[in-house]
Amino acid sequence: MAGTETTTPKGAAPDGNAAGPAPEDGTPGAAVAHHDLAGLEAGLDALDTVQTRRTPLRTTLVQKALPPFIAVALVLVVWQVLVWAKITDDYKLPSPTAVWDEVADAWAQGTLLGYIWTSVSRGLLGFLLALAIGTPLGLLVARVRFVRAAIGPILSGLQSLPSVAWVPPAVIWLGLNDSMMYAVILLGAVPSIANGLVSGVDQVPPLFLRAGRTLGATGLRGTWHIVMPAALPGYLAGLKQGWAFSWRSLMAAEIIASSPDLGVGLGQLLENGRTVGSMPMVFLAIFLILIVGIAIDLLIFSPLERRVLRGRGLLVKS
Amino acid sequence: MVTTLTKAAESTPAVDHAARIAHVSKSFVTPAGQQLVLDDITLDVAPGEFVTLLGASGCGKSTLLNLVAGLDRPSAGSIATPGGRPALMFQEHALFPWLTAGKNIELALRLRGVPKQDRRAETERLLGLVRLDGSYGKRVHELSGGMRQRVALARALAQDSQLLLMDEPFAALDAITRDVLHDELTRIWRETELSVLFVTHNVREAVRLAERVVLMSSRPGRVAREWRVDIPQPRRIEDPAVAELSVEITEELRGEIRRHGRN
Numbered sequence: 311m312a313g314t315e316t317t318t319p320k321g322a323a324p325d326g327n328a329a330g331p332a333p334e335d336g337t338p339g340a341a342v343a344h345h346d347l348a349g350l351e352a353g354l355d356a357l358d359t360v361q362t363r364r365t366p367l368r369t370t371l372v373q374k375a376l377p378p379f380i381a382v383a384l385v386l387v388v389w390q391v392l393v394w395a396k397i398t399d400d401y402k403l404p405s406p407t408a409v410w411d412e413v414a415d416a417w418a419q420g421t422l423l424g425y426i427w428t429s430v431s432r433g434l435l436g437f438l439l440a441l442a443i444g445t446p447l448g449l450l451v452a453r454v455r456f457v458r459a460a461i462g463p464i465l466s467g468l469q470s471l472p473s474v475a476w477v478p479p480a481v482i483w484l485g486l487n488d489s490m491m492y493a494v495i496l497l498g499a500v501p502s503i504a505n506g507l508v509s510g511v512d513q514v515p516p517l518f519l520r521a522g523r524t525l526g527a528t529g530l531r532g533t534w535h536i537v538m539p540a541a542l543p544g545y546l547a548g549l550k551q552g553w554a555f556s557w558r559s560l561m562a563a564e565i566i567a568s569s570p571d572l573g574v575g576l577g578q579l580l581e582n583g584r585t586v587g588s589m590p591m592v593f594l595a596i597f598l599i600l601i602v603g604i605a606i607d608l609l610i611f612s613p614l615e616r617r618v619l620r621g622r623g624l625l626v627k628s
Numbered sequence: 629m630v631t632t633l634t635k636a637a638e639s640t641p642a643v644d645h646a647a648r649i650a651h652v653s654k655s656f657v658t659p660a661g662q663q664l665v666l667d668d669i670t671l672d673v674a675p676g677e678f679v680t681l682l683g684a685s686g687c688g689k690s691t692l693l694n695l696v697a698g699l700d701r702p703s704a705g706s707i708a709t710p711g712g713r714p715a716l717m718f719q720e721h722a723l724f725p726w727l728t729a730g731k732n733i734e735l736a737l738r739l740r741g742v743p744k745q746d747r748r749a750e751t752e753r754l755l756g757l758v759r760l761d762g763s764y765g766k767r768v769h770e771l772s773g774g775m776r777q778r779v780a781l782a783r784a785l786a787q788d789s790q791l792l793l794m795d796e797p798f799a800a801l802d803a804i805t806r807d808v809l810h811d812e813l814t815r816i817w818r819e820t821e822l823s824v825l826f827v828t829h830n831v832r833e834a835v836r837l838a839e840r841v842v843l844m845s846s847r848p849g850r851v852a853r854e855w856r857v858d859i860p861q862p863r864r865i866e867d868p869a870v871a872e873l874s875v876e877i878t879e880e881l882r883g884e885i886r887r888h889g890r891n
Contacts, residue, residue: 347808347811347815348759350808351759351808351812352759354772354805354808355772358773358774358775359771359775517718517722518722518724520699520718520722521716521724524698524699524713524787525739525783525787526740535735539724539727618726621726621767622767623767623768623769623770
C-alpha cells in the first residue's frame with residue numbers, strides 16, 4: 311500500500327513489538343536513537359505516570375475515626391455537666407446514665423433489636439421498591455423529551471413537599487397497615503432517586519456520547535454501556551438522598567400512625583415514650599433513629615460512592 | 629523541491645477509495661441566520677493513504693470530520709465510506725473513566741460483535757500494538773496523557789475500520805510526547821494499511837505525517853490547495869525537507885488568513 315512505497319531505512323522495526331535493533335550493529339548513532347521508539351516510550355511513560363498509593367489503616371483511623379469520637383465524647387460531657395448544673399427538671403433532661411439504663415433494659419428484655427428491625431426492614435424494603443420504580447422513571451424523564459416536559463417539574467417539585475403531608479391521605483386510602491407505610495416511603499424516596507438519575511444523565515459529558523456513537527453504542531446499547539455508567543455518580547447521590555427521605559418519611563409515618571397491628575418500630579417507641587412521659591425512652595428512640603440513619607449511610611452508601619469515585623480518579627486526597 | 633503541486637479541482641479520480649467526499653456543503657442555523665460552514669468540498673482518501681486536513685480556525689475541518697464520521701449530516705453533497713463506519717479519535721482521549729484501559733478496548737470489540745472468548749486476546753494484541761503491554765487493568769486516570777491517547781488509538785483500531793479519522797489528537801500533549809506519538813502513528817499506519825484523515829492546525833505536524841496535505845480556507849471552509857508530500861518515511865519534524873515545505877504551506881495559510889482581515 312501507499313505506506314510501503316517508501317524505502318524502509320535500516321532499523322525501522324518491522325514487527326513493531328521488539329525493542330528495536332541492537333545498537334551495536336553498526337547503524338549510525340542518531341538513527342538508533344530515533345528508532346529505539348519502544349525504549350523512548352517506556353521512559354516517557356515511566357516519567358509521566360502518577361503513582362497512587364493507599365493510605366495506611368493507622369492514618370485512616372487517626373484522621374477519620376478519632377475526630378467524630380472526640381466530638382461525641384464532648385457532647386456527652388456537656389450533657390452530663392448540664393444535668394449536674396440542674397438547669398432544668400429531671401423529667402425534661404434525663405442524665406446520660408438514665409438513657410443508658412433504658413438501653414440496657416430494652417436489651418435485657420430482648421426488645422431493643424425488635425424495635426430496630428421493625429423499622430429498618432420496613433425502611434430498606436420501601437427503599438428497594440422506590441429504587442425499582444425511581445430508576446426507570448428517572449431514565450424516562452432524562453431521555454424522553456415529552457416525558458420530561460410533562461412530569462419533570464412535578465418530580466422536582468415533589469422533592470420539596472415534606473412526605474409527612476402524605477401520611478393523612480395514605481391512612482385514609484390504605485388504612486393503618488404496612489402498605490400505608492410503604493406508600494409514604496415511596497412518595498418520599500421515588501422523586502429523589504429519579505431526580506438524582508436525571509441530573510446524573512444531564513451531566514454526562516457530550517464527548518462520551520459522541521465517542522459512544524462512533525463505537526456503535528446507540529439506542530438501548532448506548533443507554534446501557536455509556537449513559538448509565540457515566541451517570542452513576544449522580545445516580546448514587548440520588549440514592550443516598552433517597553434513603554434519607556425513605557427513613558425520614560417512615561419515621562413520620564410511624565409517629566403519626568400507631569396501631570397495635572403495626573408492631574413497635576422506632577417511631578412508635580418515640581411516641582410511646584411521650585405518652586408515658588418517659589424522657590429516657592424518648593431520648594433512646596431519637597438516638598436509635600439517628601444511629602440507624604448514620605449506620606446505613608456509613609455501611610452502604612459511603613463505601614459505594616467512594617468506590618465509584620476512586621475508580622474514576624475523582625476522589626482527590628487532600 | 630521534493631513536492632509536487634496539484635490543483636484542488638483536479639484531485640485524483642480514484643475509483644478505489646476509503647472515503648469519497650463529493651460536493652459537500654454544510655450550513656448551520658444561527659441566531660444571525662444561515663451560516664455556511666463548508667462550501668462544496670470534494671476530497672477522496674485512497675485506501676491506505678494518509679491525508680491531513682490543515683486550516684485556521686473556522687475552516688470547518690472538525691465539522692467535516694464529524695460528517696465523515698456520520699455524527700452529523702451534510703446539507704448538500706454526499707459522503708461515502710465503503711469500509712464501514714469510520715473510527716474517530718478526538719483531541720481529548722474520550723476514554724470512559726468507569727472502565728479500565730483494557731475494558732475500554734473490549735467495549736469497542738463487543739460493540740463490533742467480536743465473540744466474548746476472543747475479546748481478551750484481541751485487546752492484548754491491540755495494547756501491544758500501541759506498546760502498552762501490561763496496561764490492561766490500569767485505570768484511565770492512572771495513565772499519562774500520551775498513554776491515554778495510545779489507548780484511545782487502540783480503541784479506535786479495535787473498530788477494525790478501513791478509515792481512521794483523527795481530530796487534532798495530539799494537540800493537548802507536550803511537545804516531547806507529541807513527537808514520539810508522531811513516530812508511533814506513522815509506524816502503526818504502515819503496519820496496518822489504514823487510511824487516515826487527520827485534522828490539524830499545525831503545519832509541521834501535517835507535513836511530518838501526511839502523504840497529502842489539504843489546505844482549507846476559512847468561512848466558509850473550502851479546499852484551497854493540496855500538496856503531495858514525497859519525503860521518505862520515517863520523517864522527523866526537524867528534517868530540512870519537512871521544514872522547507874512547511875514554510876511554503878505556512879505562507880499560503882497566512883495568505884488565506886490575511887484575506888479575512890481585508891474585508
